[in-house]
Every structure is written in structure tokens, then in C-alpha cells.
Amino acid sequence: PKEASSSWSSVITDQFDSNWSFWQPGRGGTVFIVTQVFGWFFFATSLLLLAWVGKFAVRAVKTHRSLALPTAAVMIAAQLVIAGSLTFFKDAQGDPKGQGALGASWKLRLDLASEASTMFLFYCPHYIIISALLIPYLVLPVSWASSIMMGFHLPLYLLGSLGQPQTTGAREYPAFRSWLAESFVKIHDRFLGGVSYTIEGRRSARRGGRKLVFAYHPHALYPLGVVVFHLLPAFRDAFPAVDPVTLVASVIFRLPFMSDLALWAGCREVTATTFRRALRERGSVALVPGGQAEICVAPRAHHPTRPELVLNTRHKGFVKIALEQQADLVPVLCFGEIYQLRNGISLPRLQAWTYRKFGFPVPFLPVGRFFVPLPLPREGGRALHFVVGEPLRVPEIAEGEAITRELVEATHAEYYARVADLYHSHKDAAGYENVQLKLES
Known part of the structure; x- marks a missing residue:
């Protein structure tokens, strides 16, 4: 029994050691990493929306019940994207313990992060606009958020249009x-x-x-x-x-x-x-x-x-x-x-x-x-x-x-x-x- 127990423990340890690198940062392929980033972004956004809905629910403000549907939609989208990203995972051959990923230079990781961010900037600037306009209202009192809008965003926009560029x-x-x-x-x-x-x-x-x-x-x-x-x-x-x-x-x-x-x-x-x-x-x-x-x-x-x-x-x-x-x-x-x-x-x-x-x-x-x-x-x-x-x-x-x-x-x-x-x-x-x-x- 002792030998069997030792053998079984060895099998479990070997199995764990051969698979532990699955979730290491920087592994899985470019598409997997990008979809993971977006999935967790949607998840974080859904938590913010959920907190906002809960805030109005506690105060019994009925006019904000319409937020429940988009909140649920974002939560579902987050789960679908995260789950779907798993289909793109690509494990590196000949590197079962993930030493290559852990030993990769920071420059390579920064390059990947920079290119992913650039891709987001190129194709999703409207999301940046929406976030810049809505996030202050989600995390700050309405009066403060409105002050930011009128005192920062609006003047910045107007100054940029001077001279009909x-x-x-x-x-x-x-x-x-x-x-x-x-x-x-x-x-x-x-x-x-x-x-x-x-x-x-x-x-x-x-x-x-x-x-x-x-x-x-x-x-x-x-x-x-x-x-x-x-x-x-x-x-x-x-x-x-x-x-x-x-x-x-x-x-x-x-x-x-x-x-x-x-x-x-x-x-x-x-x-x-x-x-x-x-x-x-x-x-x-x-x-x-x-x-x-x-x-x-x-x-x-x-x-x-x-x-x-x-x-x-x-x-x-x-x-x-x-x-x-x-x-x-x-x-x-x-x-x-x-x-x-x-x-x-x-x-x-x-x-x-x-x-x-x-x-x-x-x-x-x-x-x-x-x-x-x-x-x-x-x-x-x-x-x-x-x-x-x-x-x-x-x-x-x-x-x-x-x-x-x-x-x-x-x-x-x-x-x-x-x-x-x-x-x-x-x-x-x-x-x-x-x-x-x-x-x-």
C-alpha cells in the first residue's frame, strides 16, 4: 500500500508538473491572449455596472432598472469570450514546465502588450470615448462627473477644433x-x-x-x-x-x-x-x-x-x-x-x-x-x-x-x-x- 500510495503520488505530481504551465502569463498564443484580455475587460466592466445597479437598487430608484439588461448582456459576453478563448490556446512544444514563458524577456512581453493596445486603439476608439464619458459617472457623484465633463472634456474638444484643422x-x-x-x-x-x-x-x-x-x-x-x-x-x-x-x-x-x-x-x-x-x-x-x-x-x-x-x-x-x-x-x-x-x-x-x-x-x-x-x-x-x-x-x-x-x-x-x-x-x-x-x- 505504501508503494502504491507513493506511485500514485508520483503520477499526480508528474501530471501536475506537466500541466501547471497552462495558465502562465504570456502563453497560449496571440489570439488566446487578446481574447482573454477582452474577456476580463468585459468582466470588470460588468462588475462596475453591477455595483452601479446595486447602488440604485438599495436606494429604490426605479428609473435605473433598465440598466439590468445591458449589465446582464456584458456579463454573458464576458463569459462567452473567456470560454471561447480556450479554443485558441496553443501550448508550446518541448517546454512542459513553461520555462520559456517565464524566462522570456520583458521586451517581448511589452512588444506584445504594445501591439495589442495599438490594435485596440486602431479599431476600437469608440470604446475609449464611451469609457471616458461614462466611467466618471459610474465611480463619482454626478456633480463631480459633470464638472469633469464640462471642465475638461468639453474644453479639450473645443480647443482641438480651433482653426478648422x-x-x-x-x-x-x-x-x-x-x-x-x-x-x-x-x-x-x-x-x-x-x-x-x-x-x-x-x-x-x-x-x-x-x-x-x-x-x-x-x-x-x-x-x-x-x-x-x-x-x-x-x-x-x-x-x-x-x-x-x-x-x-x-x-x-x-x-x-x-x-x-x-x-x-x-x-x-x-x-x-x-x-x-x-x-x-x-x-x-x-x-x-x-x-x-x-x-x-x-x-x-x-x-x-x-x-x-x-x-x-x-x-x-x-x-x-x-x-x-x-x-x-x-x-x-x-x-x-x-x-x-x-x-x-x-x-x-x-x-x-x-x-x-x-x-x-x-x-x-x-x-x-x-x-x-x-x-x-x-x-x-x-x-x-x-x-x-x-x-x-x-x-x-x-x-x-x-x-x-x-x-x-x-x-x-x-x-x-x-x-x-x-x-x-x-x-x-x-x-x-x-x-x-x-x-x-
């Missing part, structure tokens, strides 16, 4: 743009399968010093690519003298913090005045011609049997300004971005109606795997692949000559024919062989 680009920071490009490549290499580039237009671009309009397709749920594609080394090497201004939706500049990020990255609002000014000052712009209307049709790309990439061709203003400014049109396709996120609530008709009425599609809930608002890898997911096509030389317009509607229509049609040709030339290599291109106005 969304039109002038006055708050653009080259150092931030360089960091943005470097971080974009790092997080895609680590988390999302990498970034690749194909450039067809390097020989003819800026020939004779002509202006350029880089038209980016499609408008995914979160088209960060339009801000970054021209900051990446492949583009800089091909077009060393080209530095486009990115034109984005005006609503971005009405949101605190998101407007700061956009301005630091060199973005300006997509208005005719800003469009012309940017072409005069920098000689090139980047924009998404399809606009936010393409968000409403983005779910069609996720259809299980008949996926369609839908480009909205209704807008023609960018063609008219290109003709007016004698700027060549350069098609840019981004393969893969539309598959990084999907709308958690797909109501195309309602979203199209709210877009027409308010300028933004509602409801809008971009989600990744397990409803985590990050573009984590998923089945069928694709790495990003940018394709820059040959510039379309716009017809010459004599000084004082009117730009006719027929000329705009003809140039617009020729441009989208180029886009279709570019798509069909590269779709197979990008993994889009079964995805049909649809041009809809």
Missing part, C-alpha cells in the same frame, strides 16, 4: 503618421495574416507633375486601409514624391478623440472645398468614392454561397473635381479588409434609410470573432492585399471651358470599367475567385 490639416503630425504605418504592419503581421502590395501604376504616376486622386475600394465597415495604404513602405518606394491627403467622412471630426486621431494622421473632411484645397497644396488625395453607403451592402460579401463585393457608383463629384483640377484617377483595391469585420446587426433596409436621412447607417455594430470588436482572424479570413492600378488620364479641359455632364458621365464610366478590370485581374491571387463584383448606383 479638418479643412486645413493644421494638426497633422508626421511622427504619428510614421508610427501609424509601422504599427499597422506589425499588428497585421502578428494578428491578421500580414499585408502585401501590388503596384501597376508606378511608371506613369506623376508623369509630367500631374495631380492624382487615389480612389479606394471598397468602403469596409472600418476602412482603416484608406488612411494607411499610402504611408506603407511599398507605396513610398514606388511613389517617393507622392503624399496624398486622406479625405474621410465629416462625422469623424464631430467625435472627441476620434477626431484627434484622424487629424494627427493627416485626414481631412471630404468636402468639395477641402478636396480642391488638398489637391492644390499636396497634389494628391485619397478617398473612398462609394462612401458609407457601401456599409449597408457589405454583408453581401459574407454570403455563404453567393458572396458579392458591391461597389456603390452613385457618386460622381470626385470625377468632376478631378476633371476641373486635371487630376488623374488612380483605382486602389483592398482585398481582405471587408472580411475583417462584419455588422453584428444586419438590417440593410433600415441602415440604408438611416444613411439617407442622417448621413450614417444605423445600427452599426462592427464585430469580429465572438463579438469582440477587433478584426481577429476567422475562418475564410484573408490577409490584406492592396492593389494600386494604372492612373486614368482625364481629358484635357481648356481654361474657361465648362465641364459638361456628358463628359463627367463618360469619364465616370471609363473609370469604373478600369476598376472592374483591375478586380478581375487580381481576384484569384487574393482569394476572391468566388466573389462576384457588383457595380450598383
